[in-house]
Amino acid sequence: MAEAAVSFVVDKLGNLLVEELILLHGVNDQVERLRRELQRMQCFLRDADTKRKRDERVKHWVKEIRDVAYEAEDVIDTFIINAADTHRSRRRPGVFGFLKSCLRATDVVGRHRASAQITAVMDKISEISASRITYDIRNLEDENGGGVERRVPARRPIVPHVEDSDVVAFDGHMSALVEQLLHHSEKRSVVSIVGIGGLGKTTLARKVYNSIDVKREFGIRVWITVSQDYESVKLLNEILEQVRKYKEKLEQREVMEKLRDSLKEKRYLIVMDDVWSRDVWEEMKAAFPDDKNGSRVLITTRFLNVAKFADPNATPYELRLLTDEESLELLLKKAFANQDVQANCTEDLRSIGRELVKLCGNLPLALVVVGGLLSIREKEYIVWRRVLETMSWTVEGKECMAILALSYEDLPHHLKSCFLYLAAFPEDTEIQAGRLIRLWIAEGFIPRQGKGTIEETAEDCLEELAQRCMVQVASRKSTRRSIESCRVHDLLREFAVSGAKEDAFLVIYNTPNQDATSPPGPGRRAAFHNLDGLQGLIIPPNLRSLLAFDVNFRDFCAQFKLLRVIDLSDVCGIKSLPEEIKAMIHLRYLGLSDCTELEVIPSSTGHLQNLETLDVTETKVGKLSPTLWNIKKLRHVLVDRMNRVEGPPPYADLPNLQTLETVVVPKSWEGGLPNITSVRKLGLRFGFQDRGKILPPLLQKLHHLLSLTVQTTDDVVTIPSGIDTSAFPCHHHIQSMYLVGRWYSTTVGCHEFPPHLVELKLSDSGLEHDPMPTLEKLQNLRKLKLWGNAFLGKKMICSAGGFPQLQTLKLDGLEQLEEWCLEADAMPKITRVRMWECEALRVVPEFQRLPNLQELQLWKLPRELVDRISVDGGEDHYKIQNVQSVHFQGMLVRAEQLLRGPNRRVMCARFFQWSLSSSIY
Numbered sequence: 001m002a003e004a005a006v007s008f009v010v011d012k013l014g015n016l017l018v019e020e021l022i023l024l025h026g027v028n029d030q031v032e033r034l035r036r037e038l039q040r041m042q043c044f045l046r047d048a049d050t051k052r053k054r055d056e057r058v059k060h061w062v063k064e065i066r067d068v069a070y071e072a073e074d075v076i077d078t079f080i081i082n083a084a085d086t087h088r089s090r091r092r093p094g095v096f097g098f099l100k101s102c103l104r105a106t107d108v109v110g111r112h113r114a115s116a117q118i119t120a121v122m123d124k125i126s127e128i129s130a131s132r133i134t135y136d137i138r139n140l141e142d143e144n145g146g147g148v149e150r151r152v153p154a155r156r157p158i159v160p161h162v163e164d165s166d167v168v169a170f171d172g173h174m175s176a177l178v179e180q181l182l183h184h185s186e187k188r189s190v191v192s193i194v195g196i197g198g199l200g201k202t203t204l205a206r207k208v209y210n211s212i213d214v215k216r217e218f219g220i221r222v223w224i225t226v227s228q229d230y231e232s233v234k235l236l237n238e239i240l241e242q243v244r245k246y247k248e249k250l251e252q253r254e255v256m257e258k259l260r261d262s263l264k265e266k267r268y269l270i271v272m273d274d275v276w277s278r279d280v281w282e283e284m285k286a287a288f289p290d291d292k293n294g295s296r297v298l299i300t301t302r303f304l305n306v307a308k309f310a311d312p313n314a315t316p317y318e319l320r321l322l323t324d325e326e327s328l329e330l331l332l333k334k335a336f337a338n339q340d341v342q343a344n345c346t347e348d349l350r351s352i353g354r355e356l357v358k359l360c361g362n363l364p365l366a367l368v369v370v371g372g373l374l375s376i377r378e379k380e381y382i383v384w385r386r387v388l389e390t391m392s393w394t395v396e397g398k399e400c401m402a403i404l405a406l407s408y409e410d411l412p413h414h415l416k417s418c419f420l421y422l423a424a425f426p427e428d429t430e431i432q433a434g435r436l437i438r439l440w441i442a443e444g445f446i447p448r449q450g451k452g453t454i455e456e457t458a459e460d461c462l463e464e465l466a467q468r469c470m471v472q473v474a475s476r477k478s479t480r481r482s483i484e485s486c487r488v489h490d491l492l493r494e495f496a497v498s499g500a501k502e503d504a505f506l507v508i509y510n511t512p513n514q515d516a517t518s519p520p521g522p523g524r525r526a527a528f529h530n531l532d533g534l535q536g537l538i539i540p541p542n543l544r545s546l547l548a549f550d551v552n553f554r555d556f557c558a559q560f561k562l563l564r565v566i567d568l569s570d571v572c573g574i575k576s577l578p579e580e581i582k583a584m585i586h587l588r589y590l591g592l593s594d595c596t597e598l599e600v601i602p603s604s605t606g607h608l609q610n611l612e613t614l615d616v617t618e619t620k621v622g623k624l625s626p627t628l629w630n631i632k633k634l635r636h637v638l639v640d641r642m643n644r645v646e647g648p649p650p651y652a653d654l655p656n657l658q659t660l661e662t663v664v665v666p667k668s669w670e671g672g673l674p675n676i677t678s679v680r681k682l683g684l685r686f687g688f689q690d691r692g693k694i695l696p697p698l699l700q701k702l703h704h705l706l707s708l709t710v711q712t713t714d715d716v717v718t719i720p721s722g723i724d725t726s727a728f729p730c731h732h733h734i735q736s737m738y739l740v741g742r743w744y745s746t747t748v749g750c751h752e753f754p755p756h757l758v759e760l761k762l763s764d765s766g767l768e769h770d771p772m773p774t775l776e777k778l779q780n781l782r783k784l785k786l787w788g789n790a791f792l793g794k795k796m797i798c799s800a801g802g803f804p805q806l807q808t809l810k811l812d813g814l815e816q817l818e819e820w821c822l823e824a825d826a827m828p829k830i831t832r833v834r835m836w837e838c839e840a841l842r843v844v845p846e847f848q849r850l851p852n853l854q855e856l857q858l859w860k861l862p863r864e865l866v867d868r869i870s871v872d873g874g875e876d877h878y879k880i881q882n883v884q885s886v887h888f889q890g891m892l893v894r895a896e897q898l899l900r901g902p903n904r905r906v907m908c909a910r911f912f913q914w915s916l917s918s919s920i921y
Helices: 002-019 028-051 056-090 094-101 105-131 140-144 171-183 201-209 212-217 232-244 252-263 278-287 304-310 324-335 347-360 364-375 381-394 399-409 413-424 433-443 454-467 490-502 579-583 603-607 626-630 667-671 695-701 863-870 892-899 904-908
Strands: 189-194 220-225 268-275 296-301 472-476 483-487 507-509 525-529 545-549 565-567 589-591 613-616 636-639 659-665 681-686 707-712 736-740 759-763 783-787 795-798 808-812 819-822 832-836 855-859 885-889
Touching: 002 028, 002 056, 002 413, 028 056, 028 105, 056 105, 171 189, 171 201, 171 212, 171 296, 189 201, 189 304, 201 220, 201 268, 201 296, 212 885, 220 232, 232 252, 232 268, 232 278, 252 278, 268 278, 278 304, 296 304, 324 347, 324 364, 347 364, 347 381, 347 399, 364 381, 364 399, 364 490, 381 399, 399 490, 413 433, 413 454, 413 490, 413 525, 433 454, 433 483, 433 565, 433 589, 433 613, 454 483, 490 507, 579 603, 603 626, 659 707
Parallel strands: 189 296, 220 268, 268 296, 507 525, 525 545, 545 565, 565 589, 589 613, 613 636, 636 659, 659 681, 681 707, 707 736, 736 759, 759 783, 783 808, 795 819, 808 832, 832 855, 855 885
Antiparallel strands: 472 483
């Protein structure tokens, strides 16, 4: 990791010499020499990093190099801040004014001090360099005939990573567990999956949770992750949120009562993943009522005593290790990802594979990680033999951790930083890829290369970590199939936390009322989990990144002037930011999403000339200072669409802006448009009628646009004018569109949409004529949502051959829709359909004509229609009997009547997720 630290500082110093030449006046020559010295040391670090595992002296040498690199960074960053403060206080305009101010005595003193500090750092480097001969540390660059840095591969076609496809020998386990869940007894019981870390407990539980039989039988299904550091009240609130579909923060007693009421007389399945303590069940069990209807709680745990305590009468399901053949199958599946193993794997490679299996101890996680490592290697005997030989001396009884270390050491240095950064997120968090990528970029981990954007390079980094099985893909976007969210296996996170601490990369504060006299250790970055403020904590003074998760901030920490990243998403207690934030001139990322009390962003943010990302979604911020739009490095500005924050003025020059959503278009745009020609994701709200003068000319300039949201703030019922779509077709790159508001015309033509559109949402469009004959001609459309009076007619028809790629369709709030006709061979790839609040519907659609339909959600449909399709023997029941999963909602009274009948168990499979608040009877 020292290699990554030194490389980062070398790159940073090089960038500063280009971008901050004025502020480095007087010391720029020394900074360049310092950069060259550190660059020379890089050549020895790869050999040293390998040897430090076996030699404590080399380990100490590596630590010295890392520390001196950090010291160099601190000296330069502090000098730049002081120089900027001096420049600002004298208010001398322009470059020449600054150079004149540099002649003053105080500036001379500052430069002299910095010069002395840099000299001291270079002396340390010389001493460290001289000592490397003693430890026989060689220059691997000379041996390999090339540089030490391994670059990100060129962009490649993205192949979806499907976690479930990697599962081997789980079919038998799955059948047994499903049988226990469905037919064990009518009494509420606990089913437990027990096994050591890395056996696949969570993967198996997810397969069971998502199985068709389980979906059909349990009206309410909830998944929570417990982990070692838990609070029962937060877990109970999380369960209640999933049951009731909205978020509250209640105290223990109140949430227990509401959860019991919400689960009463419902057949539910609660999955509690990764339970470490018996106390979890003791504290929460009272919230789960037993109505003798076959409800279940499924627990995964490493500890047999936890499972037996939860239900002494049940036999825990203990996972076994894979057999040799099963292990080989899993290893080769990963090594030959998306390839035919039988056709491509030679017997020589199989023989190496069998030896690798033994070293992995038949542990699924270890096998998957080694398979991921092999997947990026040439499929040659000598290459696989080299991996085997490396493992042979690494593994000494601790197979899994040693293998994780092997895979980690194989990463290029920028990917090592990216991986260790995952330790900042709480255990079992589903991490949004967009946020992670923006953080990586702000941290400086992603090398710039090629013609693509740095965000695309970061996407490739995340894809490579997924291919290497260092992260798990949780979901993918319908557009471009890039990763939308990911998770980290708890053992991999444990490894990342350990490595981040050892290398002073990241320190984690995660204990309430943590003893201030016992800090977790030094670190350039700090992550705070589940704390009531930062008061009293000993925090490294030269902090570069501050990330907080579920923390109450009483005061914003403005004392850390060297910060590059501030991410306070989902923290409470912050109503405004201090003016002193202007001193954080190195700040690149300011994430304040879900800070629900935040109201004010000060005008001093305009001083943050290095700021790349500002995220104030889900806040009360209603205005951004005009000075913000003077920051040319801005790449992502995300604001809450409900707060009507105005967009940049016409004079704004934002050449690097990639994301701008969702802002109100100021009327001043009629006189000219801002320079946002690089934007790829754009969200606009129009607050005046004559929007047709702005949107077409703006879109014609945005040649890189991929995602567009256009929303009106007018009363769409009384304003006849609406969205002018005439400029849309020229955008061949647009893949996602969300249009809110009426068209100029009440009809819509296919020619009005981009030809490569993948995702489309229409709301309040007021279309009087059936849009389906037009929309079904969009050859690449995969997701379609019509809602909130998007269509005002009574009948829709989807014809044969229409929507050739559509996978998901949502029809919500089409209040006048009476009939939806599905012709044979319509939507051949549709897997999911949702119809919500279509209360005028009188004819059941021909769902049986959709052979690939897996999930059907119906909510607030007419009672008589539901009666015809929900009950076996109903005249329209045949239309849904082949659908794998059918969900009904909002029909409580009818459900209760049916549940009292002789076929109560059958009805449980048909009526789920009843909600008193949504009942229509």
